[in-house]
Amino acid sequence: MGKTTTLLLFLLVLLCHGAMAIPEGKEDSLFLMHSPKRVVKTDAGEMYVLKTQSGCRRFLDRHMHIGFITMEPKSLFVPHYLDTNLIIFIRKGEANLGFMYDDELVEKRLKTGDLYVIPSGSAFYFVNTEEGQRLHIICSIDPSTSLGLDTFHSFYIGGGANSPSLLSGFAPAILEAAFNETRMEVESIFYTELDGPIMYMDDSRVPSLGTKFLQLEKEEKEQHLKKMLLDQEEEKEEEHQTSRSWRKPLETVFGKVNEKTERKNSIDWSVAKNLYDRKPDFRNDYGWSKALDGGEYPPLTKPDIGVFHVYLTAGSMVAPHVNPRASEYGIVLKGSGELHIVYPNGSKAISTEIKQGDEFVVPRYFPFCQIASKDGPLEFFGFSTSARENKPQFLAGSVSLLRTFLGPQLAAALGVSQYTLRRALDPQDEAVILPPP
Incomplete structure (x- = not known):
């Protein structure tokens, strides 16, 4: 049952074209917090x-x-x-x-x-x-x-x-x-x-x-x-x-x-x-991430809010992923980089530079990633709209949904052979936080 639900979520992200009306106007007016x-x-x-x-x-x-x-x-x-x-x-x-x-x-x-x-x-x-x-x-x-x-x-x-x-x-x-x-x-x-x-x-x-x-x-x-x-x-x-x-x-x-x-x-x-005293939930040579939920800090269950903290080395990126349980509100603490968010129909929602002091919003289910500037690291902190463990679903990297569902069905959905798909996915050995290109 769990794999079926995850596959449906994945196919929704990749294949749901025209499922929602995309608002007109300046793209960063929606997902960056101004005024x-x-x-x-x-x-x-x-x-x-x-x-x-x-x-x-x-x-x-x-x-x-x-x-x-x-x-x-x-x-x-x-x-x-x-x-x-x-x-x-x-x-x-x-x-x-x-x-x-x-x-x-x-x-x-x-x-x-x-x-x-x-x-x-x-x-x-x-x-x-x-x-x-x-x-x-x-x-x-x-x-x-x-x-x-x-x-x-x-x-x-x-x-x-x-x-x-x-x-x-x-x-x-x-x-x-x-x-x-x-x-x-x-x-x-x-x-x-x-x-x-x-x-x-x-x-x-x-x-x-x-x-x-x-x-x-x-x-x-x-x-x-x-x-x-x-x-x-x-x-x-x-x-x-x-x-x-x-x-x-x-x-x-x-x-x-x-x-x-x-x-x-x-x-x-x-x-x-x-x-700051808490050990990262994930760490590699390209950065680390922490997520605090109500299971580890029970007072968060009252407002039903989670907390996250991410550090990326210069040029590295958080792999494109989807949050199935919560929206995210992020604040850039240090450095600069890029924010990319995609609508569920596959069109671009936002692709913009972010810097220290900027605040951004990522809706639940929307694919997104953050990339640190090549000039230095990027650090951001924020709140999520659920005190439960978020369990993000990654769309790239060694633990991605694509690798999990690698097979003839996924290859057919993408219109390529299984061999071609495997050859495209195998080179990336890192997970969650990926190295610079």
């Missing part, structure tokens, strides 16, 4: 997001956004939560991450190469404590879990006028009673103008909600995060005036006890996974 949208911008850092091109979404099993966060030294991304699952990858630098997990505050030190999954609705913050290094984070954002159709929402617990705190929407009298503080203290914290959601932790500046928060002991931080969120939920239940958009994230964090216990027993959300 970044800045969602946060302050002196201390920024966050921008790239979305899948609308014309490409018809080919995708799921579409996601790719986010990029940059934080200056000694800065804070204030406590907040999102209405979407978030997978973060520490590209450069180190960060302190505070994260609410089963009503407890987990504080972790993340280093370059670390992956971490933050479920939707879970409050968190980042701190770049390094003196002389910017923090660079790449993240996947799944809009399918969001309250909006094609976006995501940040709910800031602290942030000031430029990015209002959730609590600033309540009257001072309510916060005065909720926190058992004086009116002056409440107004000085929640109603002062701050620098936005990413702010410097400079002691020479007027203390903000963020700086005061970080000066607290761990137990006090935990209680403040709980109280801030729970007070909002209680106010909503009493007055029924808060938007329906509050309910989903809050129920995610403070769900029923049995749901929380089941989640805790099945997945340990407090664990990070370092991608």
